[in-house]
Structures are given as C-alpha cells and as structure tokens.
Amino acid sequence: ETGVTQTPRHLVMGMTNKKSLKCEQHLGHNAMYWYKQSAKKPLELMFVYNFKEQTENNSVPSRFSPECPNSSHLFLHLHTLQPEDSALYLCASSQASSGGVETQYFGPGTRLLVL
C-alpha cells in the first residue's frame, strides 16, 4: 500500500465523452503529479502542483485539464480525447523541498482506452 489511491483503475471512453480521473494521497505531502505512461516509453510528466498551485504544464493538450482543490486531492478532467491518448495515467506525490530527496510515491494508475 503506497498511500496514493487512484480511481477508476480502468476506463474506456469514446472520443466525445467527458470523464475525470481522481487521485488521493494520504501521506501528508504537498506536491502532486500527473504522468502518462505508454508502452516502452519513458514516463511523461504532464502536470505538477506544489501547495495546490500548478507549477508545471509540459505542453499538454487542452483536452487534459487538471484540478487540485487541496493538497490531498488531484483530478484530471478528460474531454474529446484521441485514440493516441490511450495509456496508463499515474498520479504521484512527494514532500516538496529545495534540494531534498523528494522521493515520489505513485498510485496504481488508471488504464485508459479511448475508442
């Protein structure tokens, strides 16, 4: 048990649907992350939140919209996705500090299939 939970674990959606992924961390961390993991590719960092403020947006298409209502919860809102967006979406959290170890703790991910 890593202390980071994600729901749903699996999601199938059409290109016109709107859905949301949810992440919750129970570790008291102040930074949260969304990653995209595709087969045989490195983890792609999508968004970073520090103390509920978005600090990174790595050129992610606007069809992905993050929301961080508090330091324990993170959402990824999805709309009009493309088949190439099918992947495993991982949430992670860490205790942000300058120069610290900041090990990231991951959730189990949401396996997304876009038809």
Added chain:
Amino acid sequence: GQNIDQPTEMTATEGAIVQINCTYQTSGFNGLFWYQQHAGEAPTCLSYHVLDGLEEKGRFSSFLSRSKGYSYLLLKELQMKDSASYLCAVRDSNYQLIWGAGTKLIIKP
C-alpha cells in the same frame, strides 16, 4: 537533449544474478532513482543515489558513477516475484526527474 538509456527487456533464471544498466546524459545531476513496477501496479522506489558507490539492500544492490554517467541495479538470488519493470530516473539541475523507458525483467524457472 536529456536522455536515459536502459535495456528494453532482460531474461534471467530463478536463483541467478542479473545486472540492469542505466546510462544518462542530463543537464546537471541531483540524484538517481531506481523504481520497481509490477504489471498493473504502482512504481515503488528501490534506491536513491546522490554520491558515487555501491549501496546494498538485501538481495538488491545499486551502483553509481557520476563521472561515467552510469548506474546499475544488481538483483541476486532471483525470485519469480522479481519479474517486473525496473525504471531508472535522474534528477537534473532543475530538480526535474528524467525517466528511462524501463527494463522489463522476465524470470524463468
């Protein structure tokens, strides 16, 4: 550009030893991580290096040479449960994590 290289897939026999290599070219260095990810599960951190040398944790050891941009993860007395993907990640000068694509390790009886 920044790059992490590690083999895509390796196969080893139960009870044997396997070494997974990772080479990196990054803008600065502020630590290297090894993560283990079983299929369908969360990646979990195995080790963290900021200084050169060898660190041992039970059956797993990890080594770092910053001058060579090189690290390895050594797994001894392999067990079937060690079948997983092993991810190498480097923190650059901006404290951003740069990830390798992962090495899928297959353990055979």
